[in-house]
Structures are given as structure tokens and as C-alpha cells.
Amino acid sequence: MSPVTRQILVATDGSVSSTAAVEWAAMRALAVGAELRILCVLEAYAPGLQVPPDYLERDREEGERILKKAAQAASAVAPEISVSVDRRTGPVAETILAEIGEASEVVLGSRGRGGFTSLVIGSVSLKVAGHTDKPVVVVRQTIDRPHGTIVVGYDWSEAAQRALTYAFEVAARTGAKLRVINAGNSTIYDGSIYTRVTRADLIAGEEAALRAEVERWRQENPDVTTDIEIIDGHPAWVLAEASKTADLVVVGSRGVGTMRAALLGSVSHGVLHHGHSPVAVIGSVRR
Template sequence: MASHIVVGVDGSAPATAALEWAAADAQRRGLDLRIVHVCEQQPRREGIEHCTRVLEAAADRARRLTSDVKVTTELLGGNVIEDLIAESESADSLVLGSRGFGGFAGMVVGSVGLAVAGHAVGPVVIVRAPSAVRYDTVVVGHDGSGHSEAAMAYAVEQARARKARLQVVFAWQVPMFSPYAVTYNSLIEDAMREAMRAARERVEPWRVRNPDVDISDEQRCARPVTALMEAARSADLVVVGSRGMGGLASALLSSVSHGVLHHVTCPVAIVPSVKETP
């Protein structure tokens, strides 16, 4: 089991928010904190000095925010995407700001953030800004797929560490049929009721295995991204699998995880099904 969280910093406001989130998570869960900065533009001495200052400032801030967390730093000099993916191989999780400058420009909505979230070996947490309000609620999307099972495990751990409620969301979108196709509409309604029943039953074993965590479940007739966006309005963290039941095997991120990353403003954790090199 990995003993440290990795956070990437570049001196930007979202990266600072990511650092603060990672420091708090390391404190809660008894993990070490590894702070990395990818200095892609290396050759000139001024560039190296600037990168070193960014890293040192981040370490100083993390140590002020924590009491007994072991904080280490490393200045990396390769390709930002490759370096961050490599860092995820030995980390409990990788935490990044949603946007930055330099190597982190375009995070989340750009190619760098999506590539890291899609290829990382373990959970990737994207943080946009410091949280002004605490809701004591973790939200997880769960559809029974392997990726959502891994997301559920991470969400349970987060809820336990936070002493927060875990809200499990399952969304089922009803296909559109002609109003005259009464038989088909009846079949769809039956299928929807069965899907909702199965979703409730899938949550029960998690309650049995984790009696110390307050786990509630909610089934919604809505698009998955819409349902998660609504639940996220009163959540401290939203957790989703990197792919779900509808994801293509070749896709880096499912449409749901992609949509959540773009539209949910609280921290979002993207969790792959197993830890293996992409």
C-alpha cells in the first residue's frame, strides 16, 4: 500500500489550492506528502532558480499547514505529463490544480490534465480552488462497473478519514420512445425499476463491510453527469471511476468522468479500476 500523496505545484492559485488539499488529506489519513515541480524550461540558471523557489515555497506552506506529516520535495526536469504519470505509479494518489501556468497550463480543460487523469496508475484529484464551505459529504458515482467499485473503495476511505457521510449516486437515463409505443415504454419502465433495485442492492454490502461509515444511496432518473453535478453542490469531494459501464475500452476517460471534470467545481477524484501501468 502506498504511503504518500504526490502533489504537483507550479506557483499558480489552483496549484496552491491543490497543495492545501493534499496536505490536509495527508494529515487526515496519516500519509507522507511528496511535492513535485516539473521544470521543463531548464537550461538557463534563472529558470532553475525560479523552479527551486516555487518548490521551496510550497514545502514551507505544507509544513505550516500540517503537524506531523513528513514532507519531501523533488524538482523534475522531464516532460510534465510523463513525469506526473510516473509519479502516480508509487503514490496513493496524485493531486493537481485545475489550471496553472508553465507545465500545468490548460489543466482539466486542456490536454495535460486530461492526459494525466486518463493515464495515471492511481487516483487523480483535481482541485480548482480552496473550499469555502464544509459539507461533511463525499459523493461517489456507482454503476456496478469495475471502475466504479474502485471509486467506491476510495470514496469510503475518504469519508471515513473525514468522518463524513458518503452519498452514493446511481443515475439511469430513460431512452426516448414514441408515445404510441406503449409496449416498449412499459418494458423501459420495468427495466428502470429493475436497474434502481439492483443499484440499491449493490450498496448494501458496502454498508455491511463499513459499519463505521454513514452510507446513503440515491437513484436518479437523469443523465449521470447531471445527477453528479446536482449532488456535488453540497459535497466536499466527488469521486468517479475513470470509465463506467458505457466506456469504450480504448477511451482514456468516460464521458461521465470527462463531464464531471469540466462541470463540477468542488475537488474531483478520478479512480482507475486497478493499479497497473497504462
């Protein structure tokens, strides 16, 4: 039996950010030896609406044009990869989620052609990132020159462990340095039990615990240069600031299952909105 080829799914609507997403996905596919599947989803007309045939033909031609442009963009940055294209009609986010299948990860533009131009992150990106356990990478309209650094937020949760695994894999494939950041607001300790414990002691203890936690990933990826950092501040803002000099920020999301769990956590939501680099959201495994 031949081995199953890894597949990366990228959705495009022809917008600037989705074109950047296609290029990022193509480079990622090249790095991991994956096939690239490009999906264009056209919003369906309202049920019962009598749509003239020429409108449907126009939509078909538009979808084909978008896919052709996307395939050309992918081949321009990674001519060695295998590229396939598909067009679907339906609710955009729901259709993308239904098409994920065996794809190892999903790549999306931060905002499509629809919606309010003032919004940094579109509703499609937020919905897809919050409703799958596959890694979802959200790419902005432009990608800066490589910084050689991957940033991952870590808080000991299951999703954070999966995020760390993904971040190490990306760093190992690209030769980038990895910054593992644990961020949080300082706790003010009252009472005599803490009078001889300094803030520096607390940070040193947290850093030692984090370093020990990360060690098993480092042993599996000995060639990845890893920095461990404990930073005071809200995690979303700390990671957003770190994204200014990062090629990718990796964060864990809440798990999926219940409606509450399907929503993005405040940190991943904040980094998606305020980050400057592509952001990978890693969900918990489905139960």
C-alpha cells in the same frame, strides 16, 4: 521489516489551483497517515536549443521558490505530516506520470499557469487522470467550507467499484456522509410487455439493486452514513450539480492500456470540466 509508509504525490507549479491542491493533499496525507511528496516539473527547453547558463540558474531558483512555498502551505494546514520535495525537468504530464511510482494517489491543480485562461481544466490534469490507474484528485482554485458530504457516481463497472471503495475510505476517514448516485436518462418502453410497469416501479427496482450492490461496502464501513439515489439525467450533469454541496466527487474513468482506453470517459471528463468541488478520478486496474 518495517511497514511501507503510504505516500501521496502532489504536483505544483506555483499557481493558485496547484497551491489549493497542495493544501488538499496535505490534509489527505494527515487523514490517512501518509507522507506527502511535492513535485515541481519545469518544462524542458526544445532539444538542441542553446540555453544561456543564467536562464538555467533562473529556472532552478524558480523551482526552489515554488517548492519552498508549497512546503510552507502544506505545513500550515497539516504541520504533523512528513513532507519531501523534488524538482524535475521535462514534459510536465509525462514526467508526473513517470514519478508516480509507489504513490497511492496523485493530487493536481485544475489548471496551471500556462495555457488558455478560459479553460477550466488544464491539459496536464486531463492527461495524468487519463493515463494512470492510481486515483487522481483534481482540485480547483478555491475549496469551499466543508459540506460533510462525499459524492460517488456508480454504474456497476470495474472502475466504479474502485471509485466506491475510495469514496467509502475517504468518508470513513473524514466522518462525511456518502451519497451513492446512479444517473442516466430515462428509457421509454414501448409495447404491451411494459404497459403495466410504471416509471416508479423501474426506479424502485434499480434502487433496490444498487442498495444490494453497495451493501458489502457498507458492512465494511458501518459508521459511514450512506444515501442511495437514482437520478434521471446525464451522469456528468447530475454529478456536477451534486458537487455544489460536496467536499469531493469520485468517478470512475475508463481503464488504461490501449489508446482508446487511456482517454477519459465522457462522464469523468464532464465532471472534471463542470464540477464545483475537487474531483477524484479512479481508473481500472492495468491488465
